[in-house]
Amino acid sequence: xxxxxxxxNFIAMPIYELPKLPYELDALEPQISKETxxxxxxxxxxxxxxxxxxxxxxxxxEKMPLEEIxxxxxxxxxxxxxQTWNHTNFFLALSANPKARPDGELAKAIERDFGSFDKCxxxxxxxxxxxxxxxxxxxxxxxxxxxxxxxxxxxxxxMIKNLTPLLCxxxxxxxxxIDYRNRRPDYIxxxxxxxxxxxxxxxxxxR
Amino acid sequence: MTYTxxxxxxxxxALEPYIDKETMTIHHTKHHQTxxxxxxxxxxxxxxxxxxxxxxxxxxxxxIPEPIRTAVRNNxxxxxxxxxxWKILSPxxxxxxxxxxxxxxxxxxxxxxxxxxxxxxxxxxxxxxxxxxxxxxxxxxxxxxxxxxxxxxxxxxTPLLGxxxxxxxxxLHYQNRRPDYIxxxxxxVNWNEVEKxxx
Numbered sequence: 311x312x313x314x315x316x317x318x319n320f321i322a323m324p325i326y327e328l329p330k331l332p333y334e335l336d337a338l339e340p341q342i343s344k345e346t347x348x349x350x351x352x353x354x355x356x357x358x359x360x361x362x363x364x365x366x367x368x369x370x371x372e373k374m375p376l377e378e379i380x381x382x383x384x385x386x387x388x389x390x391x392x393q394t395w396n397h398t399n400f401f402l403a404l405s406a407n408p409k410a411r412p413d414g415e416l417a418k419a420i421e422r423d424f425g426s427f428d429k430c431x432x433x434x435x436x437x438x439x440x441x442x443x444x445x446x447x448x449x450x451x452x453x454x455x456x457x458x459x460x461x462x463x464x465x466x467x468x469m470i471k472n473l474t475p476l477l478c479x480x481x482x483x484x485x486x487x488i489d490y491r492n493r494r495p496d497y498i499x500x501x502x503x504x505x506x507x508x509x510x511x512x513x514x515x516x517r
Numbered sequence: 518m519t520y521t522x523x524x525x526x527x528x529x530x531a532l533e534p535y536i537d538k539e540t541m542t543i544h545h546t547k548h549h550q551t552x553x554x555x556x557x558x559x560x561x562x563x564x565x566x567x568x569x570x571x572x573x574x575x576x577x578x579x580x581i582p583e584p585i586r587t588a589v590r591n592n593x594x595x596x597x598x599x600x601x602x603w604k605i606l607s608p609x610x611x612x613x614x615x616x617x618x619x620x621x622x623x624x625x626x627x628x629x630x631x632x633x634x635x636x637x638x639x640x641x642x643x644x645x646x647x648x649x650x651x652x653x654x655x656x657x658x659x660x661x662x663x664x665x666x667x668x669x670x671x672x673x674x675t676p677l678l679g680x681x682x683x684x685x686x687x688x689l690h691y692q693n694r695r696p697d698y699i700x701x702x703x704x705x706v707n708w709n710e711v712e713k714x715x716x
Contacts, residue, residue, distance in 0.1 A: 349692050349693055353692070353693040354693055357693070386642075386644075389644050442591050442665055442666075443645055443646035443647075443664065443665040443666075443683075444645035444646045444684070445645070463645065464644055464645035465644070465645075482645070482684065483646070483683065483684035483685050483688060484684050484688060484692075484693065487684060487685060487688040487689065488688070488689075488692075491543055491547070491689075492543055492547040492548055492551070492685065
C-alpha cells in the first residue's frame with residue numbers, strides 16, 4: 311500500500327509548470343543573453359513554480375486559479391504565486407522579432423492617457439529606474455480601459471489593485487546583473503527593443 | 518561636509534574565493550558610491566544635516582524633513598550599511614567569537630550553531646533585496662532581517678553583524694544560489710570587529 315502511494319505520488323503531475331517559451335533561450339541576444347535566460351527562466355522562474363506547488367499541496371489553494379491565489383494570499387504563498395505569474399507575463403511579452411509599436415485600440419488609449427507612445431515608454435522607464443530594491447514596473451488598465459504606470463516592490467502586481475496588468479519590466483537585479491551589472495538604465499533601454507507590442511495589444515483587447 | 522566613499526580595509530581580491538574581486542569592485546566603487554552620491558544630492562539644500570555622521574543621521578529618521586526622508590532612508594541606509602559591511606569582513610576572518618560576545622550568543626540562542634542557523638534562515642528567507650542582522654537590543658541579542666537598505670539604527674537597534682543579500686552582493690559568483698553565498702560568508706566574518714561593537 312505504501313509502495314502504491316509512493317508510486318502515485320511520484321507520477322502525480324505538478325499543478326503548475328514552467329510555461330513553454332515561443333523562442334529559444336538565445337533568441338533575445340544581444341539584449342538579453344542566453345546565460346541570463348538560463349538562470350532567469352530555468353532557475354528563478356522554475357523555483358517560484360516549484361515553491362508554489364509545494365505551498366499549495368493539500369490546501370484550499372490547490373483548486374484555485376492562480377489569479378485568485380494572488381488576490382487571496384500573503385507571505386511566501388503570495389510571493390511565489392505572484393512571481394510565477396509575473397515572470398510568465400514578462401517572458402511571453404518578449405520576442406526575437408517584436409512588433410515595435412502598438413496599433414489600434416491600444417495605440418489610441420496610449421495616446422489618450424499619456425499623450426504619445428514615447429511618453430508612455432518614458433513613464434515606464436522612469437518607474438523601472440526609480441524602483442528602489444527588487445520589483446517591477448507595470449503598465450496596467452482599469453475596468454474602463456484607462457492606462458496607468460506604476461512601480462511595485464518584490465512580487466507585487468497590479469491585480470491586487472483590481473487593475474489588469476498589460477506589460478511589465480523586471481528590475482530584480484537577477485534580470486540584468488549578468489549582462490549589465492549595476493547599469494539598470496542600459497538594461498531597460500535594451501529591453502524595449504525586445505518587447506512585442508502585438509502581445510500587449512492582445513492583452514488589452516482580451517481584458 | 519559631503520559624504521565620501523570609505524576605503525576598503527583590504528584589497529578587492531582579498532576575500533576570494535568567498536567573494537570575488539569583480540563583485541567587490543562593482544559593489545564598492547559603483548553601488549556604494551551611488552548611495553553616497555544620491556545621499557549628498559538629497560542633503561544639498563539642508564546644510565544643517567550635513568555635519569552629522571551617516572549613522573547619526575539615520576538614527577533619527579523622524580528629524581529628517583519629509584521631502585527627503587525616503588531618499589535619506591534608502592541612500593543614507595545604503596551608505597551606513599555598506600560602510601559597516603566592509604569592516605566586519607576580513608580575509609583572516611571566520612571561526613567563532615570569544616569572551617563576552619560568545620557568552621551572550623550562547624545565552625541568547627543556546628549555542629553558536631543555533632545562532633548561525635537563525636541568521637542563515639533570516640538571510641535566506643528575506644524576499645527581494647535586504648540584509649540579515651545580529652543586533653543588540655538593550656543588552657539582548659536578536660537576529661532578524663530588513664528590506665532594501667533599512668538599517669537597525671533606524672529602529673534603535675545596534676547592528677553587530679550584517680549580511681547584504683541584495684542580488685548584486687552575490688550574483689556574479691553565486692547567481693541564484695543565495696544559500697551558498699551565505700555559507701561562504703562565515704569564512705570571512707571579522708569577529709574582532711563584531712566584538713568591538715558589542716562593548
